[in-house]
Amino acid sequence: MRTIGHWLTSPWRRSGAAALAGALPVLAFPAPSLWWFAYVALVPWILLARSAPTARRAAYDGWSGGFGFLVAVHHWLLPSLHVFIFLIAVLLGALWAPWGMLIRRFLGGDPSPGRGAAALLVLPSAWLAVELVRSWQGLGGPWGMLGSSQWQVGPALRLASVGGVWLLSFLVVAVNVALAVLVSVRESRVPAVASLVATAAATSAAWAWAPHPDVDGRVRIAVVQPGVVDGQDSGDKRFDREEQLTRRLAGQDVDLVVWGESSVGFDLGDRPDLARRIAALSRDTGADVLVNVDARRSDRPGIYKSSVLVGPDGPDGQRYDKMRLVPFGEYIPARSLLGWATSVGKAAGEDRRRGSEQVVMNVGHGLRIGPLVCFETAFPDMSRHLTEDGADLLLGQTSTSSFQHSWAPEQHASLAALRAAETGRPMVHATLTGVSAVYGPGGQRLGPWLGTDASTARVYDVPLAHGVTPYVRYGDWPVHGALLVLAALCGAEGVRALRLRRNGPEPLVPRARTVHESPARPGR
Template sequence: MFAALPLGQAVPLSVIGGLLFALSFPSPGWWFLAYPAVACLLLAAMGQRARRAAWLGLLAGAVFWVPAISWAGRYLGPVPWFALALLEAALFALGTVAIALAYRWVAPVVPSTAGRVWGLPAVVSALWTGREWFSGSWPYGGFAWGRVGLSQSEGPFTHLAAYVGVLGLSFVVVYCVAVVVSLGLVGGVRLPMRIAMAGLLVAAVLAVPGWPTAVHGTVRIESVQGNGPAGYFDRAQPGDVLRSQVAATDVDARGVDLVVWPEAAAEYDPRREQVIAGALDAVVQSVGAPLVAGAVTQTSTGVLHNTSFVWDADGWQASYDKKRPVPFGEYVPDRWLYSKLAPSLIGLLQRDYTPGTKPNVLPVAGIRAGVMICFDVVDDGLTADLARGGAQVILAQTNNADFDGTDENLQQLEIARMRAVETGRSLVNISTVGASQVIDPDGHTIDRVPAYTATSMVTDVPLGTSTTPATVASGDVTLVLSLGGLLVLLACAPWRRRHR
């Protein structure tokens, strides 16, 4: 039933699947293409031997990752872009091997029609989810981009993220597709019954209501997009970014409870730079509200942090140091090795940020604000920490200036949207250049400003008070699914038959 396709059919399916998967992410962000993409990739891998499955997976992964993260070569050129794309493609190939073996090993153990239609897809989906979890964790903290669940920020299953998280949503999508694929191949079932069972599955998933998100009150936030020269290669002079933020802040806005600036918008530590402190004081006094901004800070021992801090009429009040600095962007792991492999590229990164240890929830303006600095938004654990720490709203500060004119900022925005749904919290995504939006707990945009424009938005942002199942148990669900799929695969492996 699950016979391997010849290469003449499997290779085109792998290529088509990879391309459709890339198109499901911004831009163009056609989320519905994720479903035929997964179907093509499953059909290509189905029943293949490990070596052939690895090559098919590597091909599909490369076809997906190369265009999906083309922004990685915006300034640094093709070397880091292709290096990251090929690494992720290799991990994609690893997952493809596991899925191919599931169709070879698990199917004979569950000979019943029900087992092959409903049980085998669960194992396949668990292995897919496990691969996404692994690639988002390794190496150097992983790269949790390109998950199936992240492509669904505008789809009909988006609300399920509040129940099972982003990785759990990947499982649901892949499971639905895998069941439909099995229904198309299984024998002994009439066509009307196949259609009815597929429709019943989709209807059951869609019937799950949105999580009853509770909100209590609002906070009026002025989010400022300065559109200054914040890029690494913009050759800005000290103070240029700060001045652009000050100029874009509407000091005449009424009733503002809190002002939010993007990542590194204050540039340097205002406790050490009186000019910066003076500029922040002027903003706070004019608006009559505290400010949450970002800056590069340095400890007395010379340790650098990418920091978000609260500044009010009395100065520095609280801070959070980014826990997820970007490898090869904000620090160079194993610098001694990579300096030998690519000295010119590594030489561009002269400073290394150290991961912070402080909680990512800060008291400000009488509320508790969860803080995400740029790529913190892809970290599942940090997302859960926000809700568990009592955050009522999420401030996602970022600097996308190095990726202007690419899809990076749109892809990151959609990740932020999924985090809002997952946590049941409103989220303010504020960038130096765009895309800056305010998103409600259901994932809907309630305010926005044009990209690459110096401006601000004043928004009454709902404060979340409920706890979603995803923030409580999504990590455990992912662990159970990943390990469960792997254990079932190993348990069904034909070890004894090989020995004989």
């Protein structure tokens, strides 16, 4: 331990160690999917920040760990963003600097049991505040929220129906903090054990109390995944492949056919021939076809990504234009300043236009669907609002074809499980090149994933449920609670600073010796 401590005296070595510690949680996400590792992955990072000699050094430990976390979770963006991924990670990693300082403030040195107990509430709250800020669409959105690593754990999905992915993140961090206290702070082990017991009890209570989605119907949804299409005229070839696969669905009693993001590369107003071909597919299959158009609009300026519903008579006027765009991927923030990014990566050559509102579409047989496009499926508020507006089924249309041989397709497909569990609505995640997936109203996976090597059409029997989950009813209440905890902390620190300023430091006046005392002799 002494050797490790000496090695960490170098600021650069310590920052590197913090970055590596911050990167560890990536193993809990797909593709590794070691979900259990999330509950211990933060412990090395916490112990490192706890041992910081100064508050400034603890802030650097938090910053460096945040940098490592962001690079690890988004490493698949490296071929597209190149150096920008490191710049973005440096800037956003600073959000964890206060978290590092709070670790040292509550766990550093020999903390009292009271400080150790407070850490079990303050540190998870601070982590949630970081996730809240970086979840803003302009900063890249809520990709890699720690709670989303629990997408395949039944009890965790039940908790998501109560407090969303936010509650999962809070509990995962709380367990990590409790374990770090058990390992390093002897005086606070009793509160740490109590926290672990309380977490287990809360999980069990949520399992028993949270309402189960009551299945009250079923629909048959077909997902069409054309797979990778290369070469010239790839847009036409992809459409031909989608058409071929969709024709195979005739006679299978399908209620809706879903194509992936950018499945149609031309505006249907400019290409009525394509609209007629899709309408013919709707007649052949007896189902509406939800396509996604990535093209310049014929009725207004600019390029949009739009979910368009096509029936047997052609497009029926129901359309959703993507609202939340991917920074650099679909638009460049401050293009006049950062437009040079197009010369070093695969940044958007022209900014896409944004839609203005979410849309719930009416499909045949009384089915109401709520479409989302690409990384909009990462935003829990969007699926919650669609559910409030009456959606029976959530639909995510995405591509991820640029990241075919990375962890991105699996990570993206897993997010739909959280959105389904949060809302109590089934969700279909349809892609061009994989991974496509379908989840029931409790977040359970329905059938196998369509991997990145699949080119096929598959029909899923999807159960419907129409109850209201606590998360849909009460919203992001774990975030509000975390902000209240941090506000109370700031208020307490402000009162403490005011008292110190008002009272002033105690005067350093030598105490007079009594007649019975004598000066200390040399050597004593």
